[in-house]
Amino acid sequence: MSDEPLLRVSSLSKFYGSRVGCEDISFELYPGEVLAIVGESGSGKTTLLNSIWTRLTPTSGCVSYRMRDGTFRDLYRMSEAERRFLMRTDWGFVHQNPADGLRMTVSAGANVGERLMAVGDRHYGRIRETAIDWLARVEIAEDRVDDEPRAFSGGMRQRLQIARNLVTGPRLVFMDEPTGGLDVSVQARLLDLLRGLVNDLGLAAIVVTHDLAVARLLSHRMMVMKDGHVVETGLTDRVLDDPRAPYTQLLVSSILQV
Ligand SMILES: Nc1ncnc2c1ncn2[C@@H]1O[C@H](COP(=O)(O)OP(=O)(O)OP(=O)(O)O)[C@@H](O)[C@H]1O
Numbered sequence: 001m002s003d004e005p006l007l008r009v010s011s012l013s014k015f016y017g018s019r020v021g022c023e024d025i026s027f028e029l030y031p032g033e034v035l036a037i038v039g040e041s042g043s044g045k046t047t048l049l050n051s052i053w054t055r056l057t058p059t060s061g062c063v064s065y066r067m068r069d070g071t072f073r074d075l076y077r078m079s080e081a082e083r084r085f086l087m088r089t090d091w092g093f094v095h096q097n098p099a100d101g102l103r104m105t106v107s108a109g110a111n112v113g114e115r116l117m118a119v120g121d122r123h124y125g126r127i128r129e130t131a132i133d134w135l136a137r138v139e140i141a142e143d144r145v146d147d148e149p150r151a152f153s154g155g156m157r158q159r160l161q162i163a164r165n166l167v168t169g170p171r172l173v174f175m176d177e178p179t180g181g182l183d184v185s186v187q188a189r190l191l192d193l194l195r196g197l198v199n200d201l202g203l204a205a206i207v208v209t210h211d212l213a214v215a216r217l218l219s220h221r222m223m224v225m226k227d228g229h230v231v232e233t234g235l236t237d238r239v240l241d242d243p244r245a246p247y248t249q250l251l252v253s254s255i256l257q258v
């Protein structure tokens, strides 16, 4: 891991009127590091994630990102065009609902190829070849390349979403409940695949999940949230094996249903 962070989040807060979404959150994320944000429903996980990647405008605080040229930029001071460029190239998004991350009425190959075109590749044959390569990496057979995601199972759609995002070689991937809507057996396979890709590509990721097993499998570090606040943070194995905050102890002992 590099000695400079990729992302710096400082005192980030988001209020919905007088209701706390998340409050005073600070952390740094290093290249290649996977951070899990866990906590029960309504604890502020999605609010925090969306406030980081500028989907939501925070009430206060600051988020800066280290660009490929090494300079730190305040995400909220970037132009809309610069932010969109980051989203299309350097960042990936795996949504819980694949329909939020895919174009459901264009082919699987085009879903992957589109991201490549967005970074300037115009060579049809090469785009198609790369798309097929990526479909294979997420275990989608070549003969499905012209099918629309509508014709795919939930697990396949999720794998297609992953291929679409990773094809541009992002450095940071945001995931919100990536295995949320899937059967347990499909979840296990997808997690395995995700873990392999994240490791192979050295990706940094922020994974929101209410499932501690997902955090255990994917993340190096975790942050436990409750009522919009971070109650505990630390290396994943430490937090899960030796939770210190009483709330984390409850979570881990499964007394709380999250
Ligand atoms: N658009 C909104 N308007 C008002 N309040 C909101 C809005 N979105 C979220 N909240 C509130 O902010 C708090 C945090 O919600 P958030 O969706 O971030 O939780 P979460 O941890 O992602 O929950 P889940 O696990 O159910 O997805 C909750 O009290 C929620 O009711």
Ligand SMILES: [Mg+2]
Pocket: 045, 046, 047
């Ligand atoms: Mg959520």
